[in-house]
Amino acid sequence: MEDLCSMSPKRLRCLCSKDMDGRRISQDEVTALLQAFNAIWQHPTATNPKKPHTILSGGRHSNGFVNLRIPLSYPNINELLAEQLAMLVYDYATTSDSVNPSDITWVAGSDSAALSVSYAVARLFSGSRWWPMQKKIDFDPELALRSLAELLSNSPMTKGYSEKADQLQNILQTAKDRALQIWENMELGDEPVILQVEELVTTSKTLRQVRDGLLAAAKGKPVHFLPVIPVIVFRPAEGESDQIDDSRIVPLARYQIDTWPATGCPLCQAGSPCVPIKAIWEEATKECQS
Numbered sequence: 376m377e378d379l380c381s382m383s384p385k386r387l388r389c390l391c392s393k394d395m396d397g398r399r400i401s402q403d404e405v406t407a408l409l410q411a412f413n414a415i416w417q418h419p420t421a422t423n424p425k426k427p428h429t430i431l432s433g434g435r436h437s438n439g440f441v442n443l444r445i446p447l448s449y450p451n452i453n454e455l456l457a458e459q460l461a462m463l464v465y466d467y468a469t470t471s472d473s474v475n476p477s478d479i480t481w482v483a484g485s486d487s488a489a490l491s492v493s494y495a496v497a498r499l500f501s502g503s504r505w506w507p508m509q510k511k512i513d514f515d516p517e518l519a520l521r522s523l524a525e526l527l528s529n530s531p532m533t534k535g536y537s538e539k540a541d542q543l544q545n546i547l548q549t550a551k552d553r554a555l556q557i558w559e560n561m562e563l564g565d566e567p568v569i570l571q572v573e574e575l576v577t578t579s580k581t582l583r584q585v586r587d588g589l590l591a592a593a594k595g596k597p598v599h600f601l602p603v604i605p606v607i608v609f610r611p612a613e614g615e616s617d618q619i620d621d622s623r624i625v626p627l628a629r630y631q632i633d634t635w636p637a638t639g640c641p642l643c644q645a646g647s648p649c650v651p652i653k654a655i656w657e658e659a660t661k662e663c664q665s
């Protein structure tokens with residue numbers, strides 16, 4: 376099996392797990408695979424600092440972006456990456472007495488990004504089961520609608536407009552931050568052994584939400600989480616650890632991606648234009664096709 380880095384994007388998009396012949400994928404190969412789907416972009420700060428960088432939805436400026444939704448929407452890539460995640464667990468098991476892959480009773484991943492890949496991982500551990508987590512937004516519609524009504528009753532030219540718009544934005548953001556991952560309509564059984572799987576981890580927030588949802592479903596009975604959490608991409612936010620409780624995040628690829636407030640962005644200061652991510656993708660797609 377040749378190195379994935381030397382393959383054309385078209386061939387990479389058609390890869391299957393059996394093409395890997397049971398070998399581990401390297402970090403550079405993950406990058407090549409993601410590039411074939413335009414699923415990763417990193418600012419060439421060292422070689423071309425004046426190339427455009429991007430602004431994220433929250434307003435911060437950034438030198439990189441990873442979006443695994445497109446590659447994971449291809450079942451062949453989803454399965455290939457799932458097999459690599461399962462290998463991470465087997466690798467970990469060889470170094471730790473506390474991990475026995477045959478003990479896994481459930482595999483869980485967050486709704487919605489990690490559902491397909493966690494299902495594909497569960498298929499690779501004989502005897503393990505899978506059930507979808509469900510994302511629930513903790514949202515107070517009355518409060519949001521009241522703010523919206525007040526907002527609309529004001530003329531855009533009046534002073535209260537931007538203040539109300541900010542308030543509404545805050546309500547929506549708080550609701551998003553308080554999203555819950557729920558497990559329902561299925562019994563976990565006695566002393567479940569759960570393997571958590573994620574596609575992309577930036578902070579421990581989603582991992583924690585999934586864990587809390589499973590603990591809530593167990594209603595106080597003991598739950599065992601495997602001490603390893605295989606993830607496709609780990610791009611930790613500043614100060615973020617690779618540990619949640621006693622479980623360690625083990626990624627197929629790890630990237631350093633920085634974000635800054637607009638006022639303190641070193642790329643803006645270096646003369647790089649800040650553009651929406653859409654413009655970056657369009658440019659990358661053009662380069663890919665040329």
Ligand SMILES: [Zn+2]
Nearest residue numbers: 436640643649
């Ligand atoms: Zn900037």
